[in-house]
Amino acid sequence: MSTPSTPSWQDVLDLVTQLDDGAYESAAVEFGDVSVRLSRSADMPVTSPMAMTPPQSLAPSTNGTAHAAVPPAAPAVPETAPAVPAPAQPASTGTVVTAPIIGVFYRSPSPGAPPFVEPGATVGPHTTIGIIEVMKLMNPVTAGAVGTLTEFLVADNAQVEFGQPLAVIAEEASP
Amino acid sequence: MNGPQEVNKPIVLVANRGEIAVRIIAAARRIGASPVLAASAADTNSLAARLADRVIVIGPAQAGLSYLRPEYIAEAAVHAGADVVHPGYGFLSEQPELAELLEAEKIAFVGPRPETLRAVGDKSSARRVAVAAGVPVAVAAEIDDPAAAAALGDAIGYPLLIKAVHGGGGRGIRLVRDSAELADLAPQAAAEAQAAFGNGSLYLERFYPAARHVEVQVFGDGDGGVQIFGDRDCSVQRRHQKLIEECPAPGLSESRRSVLHDASRALVQALRYRGAGTVEFLVDTESEDVVFLEMNARIQVEHPVTEEAFGIDLVAAQLRLALGQNPGLPDVPPVPPAVAIEVRINAEDPDNDFRPNPGLITDVHWPDGPGIRVDTHIREGYAFPPFYDSLMAKLIVRAHSRSAAVEALRSAADAVVLEGVKTTLPLHEFVLSHPDFIQGGVSTSWFAPAWEQRNAQLKEAVK
Known part of the structure; x- marks a missing residue:
């Protein structure tokens, strides 16, 4: 890519796509007034150093003692089951790709550009199927499985919540 | 969550959990507002989630990936069409970052201005503000020379605490009961502060045991x-x-x-x-x-x-x-x-x-x-x-x-x-x-x- 002083939106999205196809776990690129940071995991520090020490009284139990104290009768997991409000029911069975982060889901790298993938496309674990924007930061969403993307469960430009089903990947069935 | 929002009914995003989320929802109802809850995936069945008009899942159970992320809360506030965000206590309630993100989205933050949060957010800055306002603070004095510390301590009164100027989180604090103990411990504390914080500066502060x-x-x-x-x-x-x-x-x-x-x-x-x-x-x-x-x-x-x-x-x-x-x-x-x-x-x-x-x-x-x-x-x-x-x-x-x-x-x-x-x-x-x-x-x-x-x-x- 040429490096004009002010990149266009398309430049940025091309960059995102390009980096995403690479073997990077995370990447930070700055050019002109624009800085782009990408991470494959949803938990990259986004705003400037998150020097937030959780308040004592509300600190998450990271030391494990609290976890150890949970009786098996009270798993937290069932609580998470209905996490998503009224998801569109997938018409086909397969792996459901869920939103790794709250934000706005885009199927294309930029408005008007062709979508990353169309239903019916063959995808691999690292295939980008969309982007979720949270507070102006773009987070690629990957298929996470090998197979055929049979359908999208949310519209382009949709506000999505953490854990919301986005698409269905049907595993390659041997004929 | 279904059905149209009444016109002029303000939307309150509740950015917390537990009893305080329930409390904020009650207050929102009391003033005729519509409460929307920002919840982690572990809290979607909570009492607050049942009482709210809508629940927005902001992240997984870990607070570090949900309740402690200002950008997720701000995003949820945008999704909710919130007029105001109440952060409760703990979590992001005193973090200027959330207040600033919301300001940029023209959403009100329930709390003081970001600069106030900064001014009272750390102890030394809060102490400066307090002194300037004439608020009584504990008598304290910086030690210039560890050898002369005892004289300084005598002027403040005992018992007192030796603290590292650059210390924090309770580290580098020693309790001394009299002049002799202070003379004994001051050089040691200075050496330790130097080793631990890269700076040997100390100060003395009056200690109140009861x-x-x-x-x-x-x-x-x-x-x-x-x-x-x-x-x-x-x-x-x-x-x-x-x-x-x-x-x-x-x-x-x-x-x-x-x-x-x-x-x-x-x-x-x-x-x-x-x-x-x-x-x-x-x-x-x-x-x-x-x-x-x-x-x-x-x-x-x-x-x-x-x-x-x-x-x-x-x-x-x-x-x-x-x-x-x-x-x-x-x-x-x-x-x-x-x-x-x-x-x-x-x-x-x-x-x-x-x-x-x-x-x-x-x-x-x-x-x-x-x-x-x-x-x-x-x-x-x-x-x-x-x-x-x-x-x-x-x-x-x-x-x-x-x-x-x-x-x-x-x-x-x-x-x-x-x-x-x-x-x-x-x-x-x-x-x-x-x-x-x-x-x-x-x-x-x-x-x-x-x-x-x-x-x-x-x-x-x-x-």
């Missing part, structure tokens, strides 16, 4: 106007965690009370503070000293005792102010017409060093009666999650006198049925029956030895 924790509830209009809503005593503490709080602080002389209230008013005016806040003080039981500790720029866990004693709704007032409305708070006298006391019921095992004790709550019944209030998010069948803090409920009792309140609270606490998890109720039964507490005015160092003695006596009785 002080009470008294705090003043303030409410600022953001333009220098301030209302004071009495004081609270929160001296029954275990490892700096408050266990029992009451309003008003018992046994305060009129002059001491006005020192506290006047200092708090001056601080709030100097900051042009916006909204509810608390100014915390140490009130010495061995001298007439009163010193500023810190300012909490949020609603506090123990706010219900103030609400009950004065008959006000602080959380509704916060929301109204943030929405640009009149907060609707009355002017009140320094001492409320009633006494209110609160106990915190935590999912902790008091007989096992207060180990967190999450689990399935199999039965709950709360007492009822005149002046009894319960702020809680637990119910029968609720799996109390291990991911967050252990506060299950606050039991608050209001009565015409302190002794009547203590008695009524003891009886109410005794009537609580809470099965499935170990709770701190036995601790409250102990404190509420103890002659020292009944008399009133214990210091923050009272609880630990009293509790130890109780345990030793129990052990002895078993033998």
Whole structure:
């Protein structure tokens, strides 16, 4: 890519796509007034150093003692089951790709550009199927499985919540 | 969540969980707003989630990936079409980052301005602001020469603390009782501070071994106007965690009370503070000293005792102010017409060093009666999650006198049925029956030895 002083939106999205196809776990690129940071995991520090020490009284139990104290009768997991409000029911069975982060889901790298993938496309674990924007930061969403993307469960430009089903990947069935 | 939003019905995003989320939802309803809850995936079945008009899942159970991420909360506020975000206490309530992100989205933040959060957010800056406003602070002096420390210490008085200027989190603090001990320890402390913090600078600070924790509830209009809503005593503490709080602080002389209230008013005016806040003080039981500790720029866990004693709704007032409305708070006298006391019921095992004790709550019944209030998010069948803090409920009792309140609270606490998890109720039964507490005015160092003695006596009785 040429490096004009002010990149266009398309430049940025091309960059995102390009980096995403690479073997990077995370990447930070700055050019002109624009800085782009990408991470494959949803938990990259986004705003400037998150020097937030959780308040004592509300600190998450990271030391494990609290976890150890949970009786098996009270798993937290069932609580998470209905996490998503009224998801569109997938018409086909397969792996459901869920939103790794709250934000706005885009199927294309930029408005008007062709979508990353169309239903019916063959995808691999690292295939980008969309982007979720949270507070102006773009987070690629990957298929996470090998197979055929049979359908999208949310519209382009949709506000999505953490854990919301986005698409269905049907595993390659041997004929 | 279905159906159109009524026109002109403001939307309140509740960016917290547990009992305070339930409390904020109630306040939102009270002012005619629509509450929307930002919840982690572990909290989508919570009581707050049931009570809210809509739930937005912001991230996984871990607070570090959900409740502590300002950008997720701001995004949820945009999704909700929120007019205002209430951060509760803890989590992001005092983080300027969230306030700033919301400002950029033109969404109101329930709390002071970001610059106020910064000004009172760290101890040294808060101390500077307090000194400038004429608020009494602990006598302190920086040591230029460790060899001359003893003379400096003699001028301050003993006991005192040696602290590293660049230290933090309680590290590098030493207690000294006299001149000789200070002369002995100062060079050592300087060498240790140099090694630990890359800087050997030290200061001395007067230490109060038997002080009470008294705090003043303030409410600022953001333009220098301030209302004071009495004081609270929160001296029954275990490892700096408050266990029992009451309003008003018992046994305060009129002059001491006005020192506290006047200092708090001056601080709030100097900051042009916006909204509810608390100014915390140490009130010495061995001298007439009163010193500023810190300012909490949020609603506090123990706010219900103030609400009950004065008959006000602080959380509704916060929301109204943030929405640009009149907060609707009355002017009140320094001492409320009633006494209110609160106990915190935590999912902790008091007989096992207060180990967190999450689990399935199999039965709950709360007492009822005149002046009894319960702020809680637990119910029968609720799996109390291990991911967050252990506060299950606050039991608050209001009565015409302190002794009547203590008695009524003891009886109410005794009537609580809470099965499935170990709770701190036995601790409250102990404190509420103890002659020292009944008399009133214990210091923050009272609880630990009293509790130890109780345990030793129990052990002895078993033998």
